[in-house]
Every structure is written in structure tokens, then in C-alpha cells.
Amino acid sequence: MHIDPKEGSPEMDYAEHMRTYSLFCKMTLWTVISVAVLMALMGYFLT
Secondary structure (H helix, E strand, O other): OOOHHHOOOOOOOOOHHHHHHHHHHHHHHHHHHHHHHHHHHHHHHOO
């Protein structure tokens, strides 16, 4: 994702925004992977 800071507010910290968004995407990915592994393990051990 690319943000052009020329079109936005000069008060906004675009670098911090991009770091936060990147962390959000990584945490979402790891949460989805963890839930998928958990569901697979539950399917294997509980059925």
C-alpha cells in the first residue's frame, strides 16, 4: 500500500501510520494461521 503524503494533512505522521498498519496486517496473518492450526488440532484430537 502506498500513501502519497502530498495529498494529506501535514500534521499526520505517515511513517507511524504505515508501521501501525504493517503490524496490524502481520498480527492478523498470525492470528488466522494460529486459529487454523488450532482448528486442525482440535479436529484431529477431538474426533
